Amino acid sequence: MMLTEETVVAASALPVAEFRAHLRLGTGFSDMGEEDAALERYLRAAMAAIEGRTAKVLLVRDFALSLEAWRDAVAQPLPVAPVSAVTEVRLVDAAEVVTVVAPEGYRLVADLQRPRLAACGGELPSIPAGGVAEVRFTAGFGASWADLPTDLAQAVFLLASQYYERRDEGAGGREMPYGVGALIERWRTVRLLGGRR
Structure with missing residues (x-):
């Protein structure tokens, strides 16, 4: 991570x-x-x-989280809070081919202690072998x-x-x-x- x-x-x-x-x-x-x-x-x-x-995060900034595996297939905790928006989820395979995940497939579970990226029905998309998932989000109190x-x-x-x-x-x-x-x-x-x- x-x-x-x-x-x-x-x-x-x-x-x-x-x-x-x-x-x-x-x-x-x-x-x-x-x-x-x-x-x-x-x-x-x-x-x-x-x-x-x-x-x-005190003042609002944009972050990118890169993961080789989801912590849980249904929801991935985000390492900082408060998160106001998940702006993009991308899957990057070993050949660096990027696939943008449709926003309908995930949602932000806002939580002041442990915000999460959660699947909308089912599981988060599979991360390609040798690849990563990139989660871009905005965090901060204001x-x-x-x-x-x-x-x-x-x-x-x-x-x-x-x-x-x-x-x-x-x-x-x-x-x-x-x-x-x-x-x-x-x-x-x-x-x-x-x-x-």
Whole structure:
């Protein structure tokens, strides 16, 4: 299984000005452009860390999931949430011949913890021997920062603040700060038995 992010969050969607205010940084200085670029990097790094820990996509992006086999013939769990749409399912054989699956053959089962691609009556189409299935979908809480749940938005600010404050120390430990961990705990997906039925 390989998950690929096909689009990125636009810089305009990131709350750099709000983050600057959160850090209580001054404005009107000649080097603000450079500082804002650094603040954007800290926000992106914090978002990536929180998305990695929770399997929740914060701001809307498009993804492609490549699979050599379905987890279940009837429904395939998607690795991140919330998913708003499955835009395409393709089968690619060993000779790289692509077959697009008719949208009537599958549906999205929206779920905040475990969204799924499900067959509409019967089973998902067979994946060719030596080939893959590619599932393209859109995931995220929304297109703007205001669409995020308040606790996740605050967790991003707290973690990005730590990155900013420790910027001269290099990479820190693997543990999330307690405040960030407490804010994201309810969003974490509990995986039992490796996600198998």
